[in-house]
Amino acid sequence: MDTKINILAFTGSLRRNSYNKASLRAARDLVPEGASLDIVDLALIPFFNEDLEAEGIPQVVVDFKRKIALADALLIATPEYNYSIPPVLKNALDWASRGTDLPLYGKPLAIMSASPSMFGGVRAQYHLRQVCVVLNLLLLNKPEVFIMNANTKFDQDGTLMDDYTRNVISKLLQALVDKARELNEK
Ligand SMILES: Cc1cc2nc3c(=O)[nH]c(=O)nc-3n(C[C@H](O)[C@H](O)[C@H](O)COP(=O)(O)O)c2cc1C
Numbered sequence: 001m002d003t004k005i006n007i008l009a010f011t012g013s014l015r016r017n018s019y020n021k022a023s024l025r026a027a028r029d030l031v032p033e034g035a036s037l038d039i040v041d042l043a044l045i046p047f048f049n050e051d052l053e054a055e056g057i058p059q060v061v062v063d064f065k066r067k068i069a070l071a072d073a074l075l076i077a078t079p080e081y082n083y084s085i086p087p088v089l090k091n092a093l094d095w096a097s098r099g100t101d102l103p104l105y106g107k108p109l110a111i112m113s114a115s116p117s118m119f120g121g122v123r124a125q126y127h128l129r130q131v132c133v134v135l136n137l138l139l140l141n142k143p144e145v146f147i148m149n150a151n152t153k154f155d156q157d158g159t160l161m162d163d164y165t166r167n168v169i170s171k172l173l174q175a176l177v178d179k180a181r182e183l184n185e186k
Contacts (some may be wrong), residue, residue, distance in 0.1 A: 005035040005180045007173070008071035013079045014043050019114035019150035020077040022158035023169070027112075029073060030170045035177045037075065038163025040067055042092045053098060061095045068096060071101035073180040074137070075173075076111045080124035090131070097135055108183060109137045110176040112145035112169065114153075120146030140179060143171045 009027060010018040029039045044060045046052060051141075078085050096104050098168065111128055113121025125146070133138045145168050147153055152163040160166055 002034050002181060003184065005072045006070065007031065007035060007037040007073045007075050007176065007180075009037055009039045009075040009077070010042055010079040010089075010092065011079070012042065012086035013077075014088060015161060017158065017181075018079070019116070019147065019154060019158075020079050022154050022160065023077045023114045023150075023165075024075070025158065026160035026166065027077075027169050027173060030166060030173060032170070032174050032177050035173070037077060037173075038067070038071075040064065042088050045088075045092050045128075047093050047097060048094045048098075057095075057099070064092065065096055065099075065101065065103050068107065068113065069101070071107070073108040073110070073176050073182035074104075075176065076109065076128065077105060078111065078113045078124050078128055079114050080113060080117070080119075080121035083123040084127045085124050085131070089128075093131060093135065099128060104135045104137055106183075107164050108179040109136055109139045110172050111139065112120055112147065112172065114150040115117045116149065116151040118148050120148030120150070122146050138183070140172070140175055143168055143175065145169055145172050
């Protein structure tokens with residue numbers, strides 16, 4: 001019997017009607033049997049500042065790092081801001097990269113992006129891939145999930161209506177769960 005795989009998911013968008021938040025909710029519904037997906041909100045993580053760090057790691061950061069440590073795998077849905085990842089996401093990764101406990105190190109990760117543009121956030125994904133190298137995140141290469149023209153793929157309640165996208169997110173999640181299982185068995 002396979003052990004349960006816990007996926008922790010987050011996005012760099014704080015927007016109420018965010019397509020990336022909506023894509024994480026879609027992923028939660030599509031998660032394979034034997035796995036679960038929790039979405040963590042990055043809104044309360046303060047801007048990184050070494051002075052703040054020296055005063056003591058904020059509890060919200062401690063909690064975020066603990067959630068990462070307890071997860072078997074991570075899922076990030078990133079918006080694209082000026083061809084890159086938004087500061088909220090970079091800031092959270094920066095906090096998580098500090099200290100002696102490095103929960104991101106060696107953790108399997110899947111990424112996706114949603115944008116109203118016809119490129120679907122592809123450029124942000126490639127910046128995110130670069131950041132993941134130094135963090136030693138084990139980022140899946142395939143399948144690639146770019147939710148382009150996102151404004152046409154979700155209904156007014158933020159439900160993902162596009163079958164192709166639902167299918168490719170399912171495949172991404174299955175690949176992530178397979179990778180996490182493989183690593184857990186080592
Ligand atoms: C500061 C800023 C820069 C943006 N730059 C890009 C961009 O380079 N490429 C792109 O496809 N969309 C860009 N957008 C549009 C976002 O993709 C769009 O706002 C998207 O809905 C954000 O993701 P969300 O729906 O999850 O909040 C930008 C938006 C903002 C606010």
